[in-house]
Amino acid sequence: MTKRRKFILSSFILAVCLLVTQYIPVDFRFIGVAILFGISYAVSAWALSEDLKGIEWGTIIPVPALYSASVALFYYLLPQNTLARLLVLTIFGVGMYAVYLTSNIYSVAATRTIQLVRAAHAVGFVMTLLTLVLFFYTIYSLHLDWWANGPLVGLVSLPLVLSALWSVKLEERVSVKIIRYTVLIILGLVEVATAISFLPLTVWVSSLFMATVAYVGLGILQHDLSERLFERTLQEYIGIGIFVLLATMLVTRWK
Known part of the structure; x- marks a missing residue:
């Protein structure tokens, strides 16, 4: 079976599994999502196994599995x-x-140079932010x-x-620099989420604000890792962050 057919079949299987989870009683929804996460990991491992090796089992496969879990949690919150x-x-x-196409490009590009890496980075960045937004929305909708x-x-942001960050250079190992940058972003997200x-703030405003923090942090550090962090780029990211902060303050109903 070709890779493309594997990706299509895997996407269809997981879509069906997502639909099935919605028939699980609400009291067991987190168990259902956990099961879906496990199925997604297994199906994704099968779909992408041809080129996977070493660290990629921990840096590539969790992404589609987490994407499935985030959508499943959000799916529960939708109106009937x-x-x-x-x-x-x-x-x-x-x-x-x-996500499968992007993951496949990462896996192949780790061993040889291909021209689609830049496009994969763009798609991967968007899908990462989308997954984070859905997770953030779920967390804040619980009103904990x-x-x-x-x-x-x-916890959900770490992987x-x-x-x-690893996808920038696609190295055989996760470098100390990437670990440091990961810890830096996670600490920032945790602190802002708590603050x-x-x-x-409404649930959506909180979620989008957190996604903006992730966008700015990831964007700046990814450019730094690729040695393309110019002054203008830094100013653009900071400008977007300030704009969203001001917009958030304006739409907030202060008592």
């Missing part, structure tokens, strides 16, 4: 609208196929105590941030 659920299901399938939000944000828990 058949059209909306079918739309999300379709988007999930297309997104999963894109302030001390719980930070650790949960750090995604590590993978996003905004005290603000009267």
Whole structure:
């Protein structure tokens, strides 16, 4: 079976599994998501196994599995609208196929130079942010105590941030520099997630604000790892961060 057919079949299988999880009672939804995560990891490992080696089992495979889990959690929060659920299901399938294509490019590019790496980085960056947004939305929709939000944000962000930073150079090992940058971003996300828990922000505003923090942090450090962090690039990322911060303050209903 060709890789493309594997990716299409795997995306379809996981879309069906996602649909099945919605029939699991609400009290067992986290167990259902955990099972879906395991199935996604196994299916993704099969789909991408041809070129996977070494560290890639821990830097590439978790991404599609986490994407599945994030969509499944978000799926539970959707209104009982058949059209909306079918739309999300379709988007999930297309997104999963894109993740597989990106992961495959990373795996191949780790051993030889190919021209699609830059495009894969762009798609991978977008899918990472989308996955984070869905996780953040789920976390803040639970309305947990302030001390719980930070650790949960750090937990779901860690493998995604590590993978996003590793993908810049696609080395055989995770370097000390990447580990340091990962810790830096995770600490920043945890602190910001905890801080905004005290603000009267809506769930969507909180989620998008956290995604912006991840966007700025990942964007700057990815450019630094690729040795392309110019002054103008840094100013653009900081400018976006300041703009979103001000917009967040403006839309917040202060009491």
